[in-house]
Amino acid sequence: MSVLAAHPSPIQVRGACPHDCPDTCALLTTVENGIAVKVQGNPDHAHTGGTLCTKVSRYPERTYHPERILQPLKRVGAKGAGQFEPVTWEHALQDIAARLSAIAARAPQAILPYSYAGTMGLVQGDSMSARFFHRLGASLLERTICSTAGGEGLTHTLGGKVGMGVEFFAQAKLILIWGSNSITSNLHFWRYAQEAKRQGAKLICIDPRRSETADKCHQHLALLPGTDGALALGLMHELIRNDWLDHDYLDRYTLGWDALRERALQWPPERVAEICGLHSEQVRELARDYGACAKSREPAAIRMNYGMQRVHGGGNAVRLVASLPALIGAWRHRAGGVLLSSSGRFPVDRAALQRPDLLVGKKPRTLNMVTIGDDLLRPASPQFGPAIEALVVYNSNPVAVAPESAKVVQGFAREDLFTVVLDHFQTDTADYADYLLPATTQLEHWDVHLSYGHTDVLLNRPAIAPLGQCKPNTEVFRELARHMGFADDCFEQDDLALCRAAYGQTVDFEQLLERGFATLELPEAPFAQGNFPTPSGKCEFFSERLAAAGQDGLPNHVPNHETLGSDPVYPLAMISPPARNFLNSSFVNVTSLRDSEGAPLLEMHATDAVARGLTDGQIVRVFNQRGEYRCKLAISQRARPSVVNGLGVWWRKFGLAGTNVNEVTSQNLTDLGHGPTFYDCLVDVAAL
Numbered sequence: 116m117s118v119l120a121a122h123p124s125p126i127q128v129r130g131a132c133p134h135d136c137p138d139t140c141a142l143l144t145t146v147e148n149g150i151a152v153k154v155q156g157n158p159d160h161a162h163t164g165g166t167l168c169t170k171v172s173r174y175p176e177r178t179y180h181p182e183r184i185l186q187p188l189k190r191v192g193a194k195g196a197g198q199f200e201p202v203t204w205e206h207a208l209q210d211i212a213a214r215l216s217a218i219a220a221r222a223p224q225a226i227l228p229y230s231y232a233g234t235m236g237l238v239q240g241d242s243m244s245a246r247f248f249h250r251l252g253a254s255l256l257e258r259t260i261c262s263t264a265g266g267e268g269l270t271h272t273l274g275g276k277v278g279m280g281v282e283f284f285a286q287a288k289l290i291l292i293w294g295s296n297s298i299t300s301n302l303h304f305w306r307y308a309q310e311a312k313r314q315g316a317k318l319i320c321i322d323p324r325r326s327e328t329a330d331k332c333h334q335h336l337a338l339l340p341g342t343d344g345a346l347a348l349g350l351m352h353e354l355i356r357n358d359w360l361d362h363d364y365l366d367r368y369t370l371g372w373d374a375l376r377e378r379a380l381q382w383p384p385e386r387v388a389e390i391c392g393l394h395s396e397q398v399r400e401l402a403r404d405y406g407a408c409a410k411s412r413e414p415a416a417i418r419m420n421y422g423m424q425r426v427h428g429g430g431n432a433v434r435l436v437a438s439l440p441a442l443i444g445a446w447r448h449r450a451g452g453v454l455l456s457s458s459g460r461f462p463v464d465r466a467a468l469q470r471p472d473l474l475v476g477k478k479p480r481t482l483n484m485v486t487i488g489d490d491l492l493r494p495a496s497p498q499f500g501p502a503i504e505a506l507v508v509y510n511s512n513p514v515a516v517a518p519e520s521a522k523v524v525q526g527f528a529r530e531d532l533f534t535v536v537l538d539h540f541q542t543d544t545a546d547y548a549d550y551l552l553p554a555t556t557q558l559e560h561w562d563v564h565l566s567y568g569h570t571d572v573l574l575n576r577p578a579i580a581p582l583g584q585c586k587p588n589t590e591v592f593r594e595l596a597r598h599m600g601f602a603d604d605c606f607e608q609d610d611l612a613l614c615r616a617a618y619g620q621t622v623d624f625e626q627l628l629e630r631g632f633a634t635l636e637l638p639e640a641p642f643a644q645g646n647f648p649t650p651s652g653k654c655e656f657f658s659e660r661l662a663a664a665g666q667d668g669l670p671n672h673v674p675n676h677e678t679l680g681s682d683p684v685y686p687l688a689m690i691s692p693p694a695r696n697f698l699n700s701s702f703v704n705v706t707s708l709r710d711s712e713g714a715p716l717l718e719m720h721a722t723d724a725v726a727r728g729l730t731d732g733q734i735v736r737v738f739n740q741r742g743e744y745r746c747k748l749a750i751s752q753r754a755r756p757s758v759v760n761g762l763g764v765w766w767r768k769f770g771l772a773g774t775n776v777n778e779v780t781s782q783n784l785t786d787l788g789h790g791p792t793f794y795d796c797l798v799d800v801a802a803l
């Protein structure tokens with residue numbers, strides 16, 4: 116690996132941004148004397164277009180941060196106090212292996228790996244780690260914290276996480292940006308939307324919050340959180356009443372139209388407006404715009420994002436919105452249709468990476484990462500199985516990001532819980548570790564990537580040598596396997612071999628090594644003639660699979676668990692979308708970015724503030740039956756009446772009074788996919 120040698124003159128190394136974001140940018144890292152001095156977007160990669168977001172252009176600041184964990188640490192203070200002493204890798208690995216072996220001898224399922232998308236890399240994400248936990252017979256983790264409601268919704272409608280090619284949004288005549296703050300969380304899509312706008316397209320944003328993106332669209336529909344399903348049904352109602360439909364497309368390429376038609380006819384704009392907190396004329400106007408594309412055969416495109424599915428009915432809402440293009444035949448055009456995620460297009464060989472065959476003969480339970488708070492507090496029982504005795508956390512910061520923090524914290528604070536955390540920093544979760552192990556960043560390891568916002572495979576080469584004693588996640592699990600006496604060959608495979616295995620023969624790896632990215636060959640208008648990857652090959656308004664599972668086969672509006680107006684004690688609906696300069700809880704500790712955000716903010720409409728005697732800039736408490744957190748009030752047009760926006764996700768220790776927004780969110784799950792309902796949450800707000 117000659118790139119790692121200290122070159123006297125600057126070199127540029129091709130890589131990929133590892134963060135959980137639809138854009139998956141191609142990076143160019145400038146290295147001088149073995150130091151990464153600059154990270155920029157690779158201009159050769161069309162979707163990146165040479166530009167990065169503010170956060171990732173600060174990647175060197177994050178990598179060389181004075182608080183990077185550079186050696187293994189062992190707890191010395193009380194649980195959660197965050198006091199550690201340095202130990203050698205050998206000491207840490209031996210002790211961890213001994214502790215895990217002792218538990219595994221009695222009850223392997225008492226061990227739980229907990230990980231998410233701190234890195235989206237297929238290798239450092241979950242390859243060696245999955246092999247390790249499969250071999251051990253540990254509990255399986257249902258990775259639900261973000262997108263499973265929408266993912267299931269797409270799967271039961273379009274057949275998978277598939278949709279329009281993102282580049283074709285530039286040619287659309289109408290773009291609905293639905294539950295997405297693209298400027299914040301999908302910047303490179305926004306470039307295509309801007310191009311369309313310059314060519315005369317109309318942009319409409321559907322979001323309870325007047326986001327930065329809503330500011331730049333022609334129209335903004337500030338519906339109440341969790342009412343998107345009703346809005347989609349109202350839109351269908353108007354398309355049907357006015358016959359703005361593509362009957363030929365409906366006849367040939369859809370399943371269940373008669374039943375959906377009948378259901379949609381029960382949703383006149385007045386009923387919809389009442390539920391959504393909109394005017395009926397707004398519903399009609401949206402339908403006129405969408406219907407106009409049916410008549411003129413001009414392309415109408417929808418960019419959904421996961422913001423709209425973090426509510427009880429998120430899965431059904433995604434099913435309804437994903438159904439819309441088929442009504443008007445939008446799929447006939449490459450610039451028409453819908454995109455929520457493109458990740459289903461990638462032919463990843465997960466079995467080769469994760470080796471589920473190592474599970475043969477074992478039947479471990481599956482625990483949902485959303486309910487980690489409750490699960491850590493559950494005693495052994497016949498239904499639950501053994502209590503959780505050990506947690507191994509990597510690529511995630513659950514103490515900050517999981518809902519109902521009071522319970523999560525109480526669980527992590529258990530004296531009898533053995534916790535290992537692999538991370539770059541001493542996060543809120545790391546504070547509770549018995550061992551904190553130093554992980555490499557994307558500049559220091561190999562990886563290979565898919566994307567959920569475009570369809571290019573990316574490769575990441577290490578640009579610099581690991582800092583201090585940091586190790587890639589893969590290497591930690593390789594060495595743990597060795598210390599546990601796991602003799603299987605699969606624990607010997609190195610990272611470059613894992614990168615090769617991820618796509619097998621489906622991607623030309625030599626070309627990937629050379630160029631850094633490779634574009635999948637896909638049809639430009641994938642569903643122009645049906646060909647949906649569903650069981651019927653059609654767009655499934657009606658899903659046999661859901662019906663067989665005892666669910667409504669047809670999508671419907673499913674109200675929130677915590678519907679506005681249902682509880683006089685908590686009269687405000689709270690959503691907690693991302694703050695622009697953070698990525699979930701990553702980057703909160705990068706000083707320049709935290710300074711840009713200032714303090715944890717709660718945006719509130721003036722009428723709600725006046726009613727409570729609150730003033731702009733004052734510190735408030737946001738509370739409900741689950742807990743309370745502190746933040747700074749911003750009286751703002753970004754909030755609609757009755758809905759407050761608590762921007763996330765701060766590290767608790769950088770927040771006010773050691774709290775963050777997840778003190779008040781619930782562990783309730785979505786209708787499909789067992790996902791979280793972060794944006795389905797009633798609260799009230801008061802002065803301190």
Ligand SMILES: Nc1nc2c(c(=O)[nH]1)N[C@H]1C(S)=C(S)[C@@H](COP(=O)(O)OP(=O)(O)OC[C@H]3O[C@@H](n4cnc5c(=O)[nH]c(N)nc54)[C@H](O)[C@@H]3O)O[C@H]1N2
Nearest residue numbers: 136294295296300324340341420421422692693697698699
């Ligand atoms: N800068 C930045 N970029 C990010 C992230 C980040 O934290 N920061 N997060 C990354 C991650 S993990 C993901 S999953 C992706 C997508 O990230 P998401 O978290 O889905 O973020 P957005 O696409 O911004 O969508 C959130 C938008 O949905 C709106 N919203 C909330 N509730 C509703 C609702 O009920 N209906 C509708 N229509 N809208 C609603 C919010 O007000 C917000 O503007 O982005 C990634 N990119």
Ligand SMILES: Nc1nc2c(c(=O)[nH]1)N[C@H]1C(S)=C(S)[C@@H](COP(=O)(O)OP(=O)(O)OC[C@H]3O[C@@H](n4cnc5c(=O)[nH]c(N)nc54)[C@H](O)[C@@H]3O)O[C@H]1N2
Nearest residue numbers: 231232233234261510511512516537538554691699700701
């Ligand atoms: N209230 C509220 N809560 C939310 C959300 C919200 O909108 N509102 N968003 C939710 C969503 S969409 C998501 S996806 C989750 C995200 O939750 P997480 O997946 O936990 O994401 P992060 O908070 O970014 O934490 C990722 C951690 O992984 C570490 N990491 C990065 N790369 C590596 C590596 O190579 N090795 C190791 N060992 N560690 C690494 C980072 O340093 C960081 O501490 O949060 C959810 N929580």
Ligand SMILES: [Mo]
Nearest residue numbers: 135260261262
């Ligand atoms: Mo996410």
